[in-house]
Amino acid sequence: MKVLAVGSIVKPVTPEQHQAIMPREVPATLKLYLEGKIEQYWYRQDAPGVVFLMDVESVEDARAAVNALPLAEGGFAQFALMAVGPLAPLSLLIEAK
Structure with a gap:
């Protein structure tokens, strides 16, 4: 199943927090990509955040994956999830023949 995960930064990240979190955030995101759960990813142009096209078993699987990312765990990011298909x-x- 394909799920679009739109992540938004909902709480400002201080420079100190950024330094502490990002060395964990990037590898955690890369791990989801290498596992095939994140198929494509983009940085949002309209606001701070990311967009992931995910290939997962369910919306709940996508939710568990993105909520385990350090920025989400720390309450700095939230994801809106929607199932998409052809x-x-x-x-x-x-x-119509």
Whole structure:
């Protein structure tokens, strides 16, 4: 199942906190990528945060994965999750014979 995880920074991170958290955040995110749970990732252009396209068993699996990231665990980041899939109405274009 594909899940779009939109992460937002909800509490400012001080420079000291950034120094302490990011050496754990980056490897934890990379681990999810190498496990195949994060398929694609982007940095948000509209606000501080990230967007992950995830390949997981369920929305709950995605929630557990992103909530275990250090920024989320520390209350600095939150994720909005939504299940996504193929654009089903496109099948009407090929089945209309």
